[in-house]
Amino acid sequence: MSSHSLQSVERMQLPLRAKRQSQSKSFWRRLLAIATPAQHSWHGGLKLRGYKQLSNSKPIAPVAIGQIQMAIPLERGRRCAQPCVQPGQYVRKGEVIGIGDGNTPWVHASTSGIVEQIGLAFAADSPEPVMAVILHADGLDEWGARPVLAPPKTPEALVERALQMGIVGLGGAGFPTGLKLAGAQQPDLLLINGAECEPFLTCDDRLMRERAEALIETADYLATLLGITQTRFGIETNKPEAIAAMRDASRQARTQVEICPLPARYPAGGQPLLIKGLSGRNLAPGSLPAEIGVLALNVATLYALGRAIFHAEPLISRVLTLTGACERPGNVEVPIGYPVSALRALAGADPEGQLTQVGGPMMGHSLPAPTAVISKTSSCLIFGAERYLPATEPEGSCIRCTRCIDVCPMELRPLDLYAAAERNDHATLQTLRLDACIECGSCSSTCPSHLPLRERFRQSKAELRR
Template sequence: MLESDGLDRWGPREQANIPSSLSELAEYAMRMGLAGLGGAGFPTGLKLGGAGTPDLLLINGAECEPFLTCDDRLMRERAADVIQAADYLAKLSGVSNTFIGVESNKPEAIRSLRQATAAAGSSVKIRTLPARYPAGGQPMLVRALSGRRLRPGQLPAEIGVQVLNVASLYALGRAVFHGEPLISRVVTLTGRCKHPGNYEVPLGYPVNLLRKIAEPDSDARDIHVGGPMMGRKLEEIDAVTGKTSSCLIFGANRLWPAKGDESDCIRCNRCVDACPMALQPMSLLEAARSRNQHDLKQLRLDACIECGACSQVCPSNLPLRDSFRAIKKEALICRTG
């Protein structure tokens, strides 16, 4: 049985044994438990192992959902580590160009990264992106930084691009240069609480203890995990933080209005105008409700990035994004079950 010494400090860490090839790094990343911290939690080792021969490395620092500030703080305060990791990965991957995309509403992060780049004599370029949701969506980011287009279902590696979230890159640097496995992440505590802020939180930390730290207002008992657009209401009372727990919003019920009752589609086309992937959400919804696989394919359900922009603008309160998410999950279960 493991017994804690209660000291909350690092024991002996793995000697810095810096991998000298991408395949070695991929294996090492798997061993250190590194994963995408930007949302999907995809294992970094698998991503690096399947990278092919990219000529471009893109770092996603576009934290585009409101309320989230964990990546912003990381870029402001740990810019030197981010740049060191970017230079290392670029060299190992043999890429000719590395860009970090940061939205224009994060001037301090942009300044810190540029200073760190200059101090390190790095060739990493910091690019400013428009602060418009969903600038951090992979297809948008790739297009904005490289001019290349991702087709639905296509991986960035297939068009010569390697993409990593900035927090995932930072974790990779900590593993490579300091021998630290991924055991914590920065979590934004925000909403209607007395102590909002960004906290470095161990993975597996009880949400109830974070609630005590944040001290929500007495009428802010509900918790939303993730951003308002892509996150979800936390239902589990014994939840703990994980690799993708970027943000906890206390009292979300009062921060943005609850959706009213659903009504029929009025063909206003607002969802079409809002969709960053140029899809037809109202037609996709019909196909999802009737489980018409042929139409779902024709209408390119696979291109939906589940950003929720369509649901947000729909005057009939139709559950567009949730339906697309559910039908994709169903298809996945059918494929793997």
């Protein structure tokens, strides 16, 4: 080989070597990012007793649907789908029973049966009755014709798919996912909330352990379709099996999805704190994650969205934790509209237990009526909750111990907010940034004088909105 040709080969090899070196560097960078994901701290928070062991070893089990009466809510907050079925009509699982108006998610039959009436019913998460399709299930659980639909190819088609498949935020807010995607404004960061920081809840933990591949596939699809450059799952360190399962799934799918352990500290899953913890970005009070380039979804919402994208399956069931004072705690996949009373029997709840808590002990509330049914945002039922929740104590006066300031994750001054709220001093409430309060209840649960701080703040926020 001539010296000329040797030089040519050398010239050809140099860029190749440089490319290999840069590939190798990026490989190590990626590996390091997975091993030591970015962590940004936030103030305060609480280390709570988790009670997760009551149900976290129980795999997700289906619920058998017999010939029972169900009530599938059409209404959530100010949004109500228009019923498109009549009393006496037979419907099959997955059929549309309520049509949205472009801002309202559609509603589907969660099993087969005969429509008895369109009327009011109690849903587990609403203090007031909501409009619902009352259905007498026939026990056959027969699917209707399922359309064969390819995954959406554009963001607009994805928004439409999410609305028509009835997808809403399953982490508690119930906001229509289609609207969230529509307002996403070209995000560069996708954050998936798998923190599940409330005590007792284990449904997201089980979802991540058992359906990790589907979650990674959906996150990867969203990132590609929306041009997102970074995807991170935030999971509290008290779920090591979920972290391992998600890491395995991400590795096997050869994605760049990062699985980031978060300190087990309540309320790590609160939206501003999750964003801060995983990215260092600050979500200003009253602003949306989209304004800082973030698309944030709960892990159960991501799963439901994946079923809609890849299987054209509407949101007709959800995973729910049954726990507390019961013989058979666990995690079950429940059709929407299923009666809580039937779940109570399934779990073998203590008949003496008076109080059923919906959601966790910090952000949840008591079941509004014994006849209530499961809605899309019901994540947990704690039976005999009076055994676990602190007894109501008489209110004292503020002793200015400042414990509430120490624990407030939003760095507010709850004692001063409370004093201003008691005076109905709206100007001071605004100056003290009441709008930044995420209603986590850390202050109330710490206050030695048992002041109902969070409840007062909720009330004042509603007054300010009015």
